[in-house]
Amino acid sequence: MSSAIAELERILGRKLFRRKTGHGLEITAAGRQLLIEARTILSAAGAIGAERSPAGEIAVACFRDLGAIYLPRLLTGYAATREGLSFRILEADLADIRGLILDGRCELGLTYDTGLERGDLKTTCIDRLSPHVLMPKSHRLSGRSSVALDDLKQDRVILENYPSTISFFLPFLARLGLSDRDCQMVPSFEMQRSLVANGWGVGFSYARPAPDLAHDGAELVCRPLRPAEPGLDVVLVHLGTQTLSPTAQAFLKFVQARSTG
Incomplete structure (x- = not known):
């Protein structure tokens, strides 16, 4: 089973499960999104290939002081033209945002552009604060x-x-x-x-x-x-080496189109 999961993750370019010592596997945001997509395909096979607006769950980590200022408007603005969208928000301190992205618990993070140790992380500037x-x-x-x-x-x-x-x-x-x-x-x-x-x-x-x-x-x-x-930039961050789910990709493009950076 573990080798099959590893092969599927390799093919998709997404981390579907997080391995926890002594606790087995825990599904990631990308894994949840894949499950939603698979169920949609199975229940509506006739719609395969039809164009549709990306919908599903978006998992976003946010710095606790910024989330309520920016996320509600962005998420509801994106959801206005997309049926079936849901989101899961995890509030955290700045030091924890990077870890939530790297271990797959969230695909996107809203935070200040500081202390991220960029590496494979990519950012989109939303605002600049003094x-x-x-x-x-x-x-x-x-x-x-x-x-x-x-x-x-x-x-x-x-x-x-x-x-x-x-x-x-x-x-x-x-x-x-x-x-x-x-x-x-x-x-x-x-x-x-x-x-x-x-x-x-x-x-x-x-x-x-x-x-x-x-x-x-x-x-x-x-x-x-x-x-x-x-000043400090407020950014939406994601892991550049991981293929984002269609929902997260579409949301990121929505934010980039409205970005001030």
């Missing part, structure tokens, strides 16, 4: 069009407690004479925004949901840093 400071509406600097880091030395800094997020902003903290141990650490982007909006401190972020409201309705203000800091 860092900004988050402040409560009542903050003394909220009326300014931009904010210098030096003006924030008296403020408490609120930071997401994820290794990737901490590494992004360590240079900013160093210029304030701080380390991550001096910050108010929080478990999520939403908690950071809510604490900022309610006056507990300031924060830094690249992502900016709309509108500038916390979950509890409190207002916050987002201002670019002065001088301007280097």
